[in-house]
Amino acid sequence: MKFKTFILSAPSGAGKNTIINEILKRRNDILYSISTTSRIPRENEIDGSHYHFISKEEFKKKIAAGEFLEWALVLDNYYGTFKSEIDKIFSRKKHAILDLDIQGALKVKEENSEVVLIFVMPPNMNELKKRLQERRTDSEAEIEKRLKLAEKEMEARQKYDYILVNKNLNETVEELDSIISECAVVP
Numbered sequence: 001m002k003f004k005t006f007i008l009s010a011p012s013g014a015g016k017n018t019i020i021n022e023i024l025k026r027r028n029d030i031l032y033s034i035s036t037t038s039r040i041p042r043e044n045e046i047d048g049s050h051y052h053f054i055s056k057e058e059f060k061k062k063i064a065a066g067e068f069l070e071w072a073l074v075l076d077n078y079y080g081t082f083k084s085e086i087d088k089i090f091s092r093k094k095h096a097i098l099d100l101d102i103q104g105a106l107k108v109k110e111e112n113s114e115v116v117l118i119f120v121m122p123p124n125m126n127e128l129k130k131r132l133q134e135r136r137t138d139s140e141a142e143i144e145k146r147l148k149l150a151e152k153e154m155e156a157r158q159k160y161d162y163i164l165v166n167k168n169l170n171e172t173v174e175e176l177d178s179i180i181s182e183c184a185v186v187p
């Protein structure tokens with residue numbers, strides 16, 4: 001049995017985290033790869049669960065030590081995936097699901113064409129803004145930055161294997177579930 005890597009990217013606020021949580025509840029053959037970041041934890045975030053939170057200095061040391069499968073600088077913060085995180089998942093005989101920005105996703109795909117890239121789109125930009133505001137985790141300035149980045153990110157979606165438009169959570173989760181089942185089948 002070969003275990004697969006599924007990478008989800010989406011503009012912040014498109015509903016990606018909810019989709020990932022739902023898929024993890026549904027399937028017992030896939031585990032979430034916990035990323036590492038130098039960003040400050042949001043109020044509801046737990047170290048070692050949502051992210052491994054470390055300082056910028058520590059992050060740079062780990063880059064130099066070659067500990068990352070990929071890493072990227074997103075809105076002035078470092079984000080990355082430890083090689084050991086993926087090894088841990090595969091050693092537990094599970095597929096891996098990763099939440100990466102576009103730079104990280106495309107880099108992993110370049111090195112391993114077998115990874116499956118999935119892009120999650122918000123229904124439209126107004127809806128995205130509304131979701132970011134309702135989330136109440138980011139300041140207005142932060143939200144504006146994220147919206148600008150979202151427009152740029154959405155241009156890259158053509159490079160992905162699948163594009164999901166998240167109009168309805170249940171339907172999107174269904175679609176992702178089918179993609180995973182299809183891709184996880186060993187020929």
Ligand code: 5GP
Binds near residue numbers: 011012070079100104
């Ligand atoms: P947030 O600050 O909203 O949690 O995440 C900001 C961005 O960083 C999102 O686009 C998310 O997909 C991306 N991101 C999270 N973890 C990683 C990672 O390990 N590597 C890369 N390249 N991007 C990540």
